[in-house]
Amino acid sequence: MPATPATYPMAFEDYVKVIYAHTEWQPEPITSSVLAGRLGLAASSVTEMVKKLGANGLVDHVRYGAITLTPDGAALALRMLRRHRLIETWLVQHYGYAWDEVHDEAEVLEHALSDRLLDKIDDELGRPTRDPHGDPIPSKAGVISQPAALLLRDAVVGERVVVVRISDRDSLLLRHLEAESVVLDRALEVRSRDPFVVQLEVQDGERTLAPDALVSIWVSREEPSRVK
Structure with missing residues (x-):
């Protein structure tokens, strides 16, 4: 057994x-x-x-x-x-x-x-x-439900998305993203991107992120009920 x-x-x-x-x-x-x-x-x-x-x-x-x-x-x-x-x-x-x-x-x-x-x-x-x-x-029964999501890296310019997951592997990145208001349920719009920076539109203005950060953020094209 x-x-x-x-x-x-x-x-x-x-x-x-x-x-x-x-x-x-x-x-x-x-x-x-x-x-x-x-x-x-x-x-x-x-x-x-x-x-x-x-x-x-x-x-x-x-x-x-x-x-x-x-x-x-x-x-x-x-x-x-x-x-x-x-x-x-x-x-x-x-x-x-x-x-x-x-x-x-x-x-x-x-x-x-x-x-x-x-x-x-x-x-x-x-x-x-x-x-x-x-x-x-x-x-408790071992059932898990995961939202449909894609990396922010894969969102196209002009697309509006909502943050559904941020990797916790880098505590410094988490603190940086929180300071930039890039948190769960936050609506974002990809305004522009190049090899060095990505411009995002957040609720209170524009934010600039390094491309490396985009592989730690998962987003959904379907807004959840608790969008901030």
């Missing part, structure tokens, strides 16, 4: 969460070298752990090829993402954390909170469907 998610080591939980998140917003599969970079670990250590994950039925992996989650691995990943994203939301809404401060705290707390406390937090928050960065929060 397969082990329940609660019995897996924390390292297993961390790995499957990163593997899942890698392909959540883009189609390219993750490899051992990319996974090592995301985790900040030596390639040899990652290779050994991937073998253990495979032996426990959590991933499929062909040598030098992509790493993919099995159904059990995906279920464990969704369980951990639910924990991580609920905790981030809780810290922002109830403890005054900024959206660029919550990731590291959630990395620790996601392994420590009981399921009972997590359910209480979910109820207290009103069962949110996304975290402070726009990442969807899986339900």
Whole structure:
């Protein structure tokens, strides 16, 4: 009989969460070298752990090829993402954390909170469907709903879009975007672009962003009900 998610080591939980998140917003599969970079670990250590994950039925992996989650691995990943994203939301809404401060705290707390406390937090928050960065929060049953979105990089000049997700990998970028009023649910219009800068129209004026920032911002052509 397969082990329940609660019995897996924390390292297993961390790995499957990163593997899942890698392909959540883009189609390219993750490899051992990319996974090592995301985790900040030596390639040899990652290779050994991937073998253990495979032996426990959590991933499929062909040598030098992509790493993919099995159904059990995906279920464990969704369980951990639910924990991580609920905790981030809780810290922002109830403890005054900024959206660029919550990731590291959630990395620790996601392994420590009981399921009972997590359910209480979910109820207290009103069962949110996304975290402070726009990442969807899986339900307790492991159901996840992701909005149709494209990178801001791929929006054309003159197109009006709404921000639905901003990557939390760069805290400095998050602070910069907040200062520029480029936040969730904000309507934007791409006014012009060249290889060095992109001009955006935001509600209170124009903003200039470097092209690198455009690969961290996801937008929708369909405005949500809470457009700011």
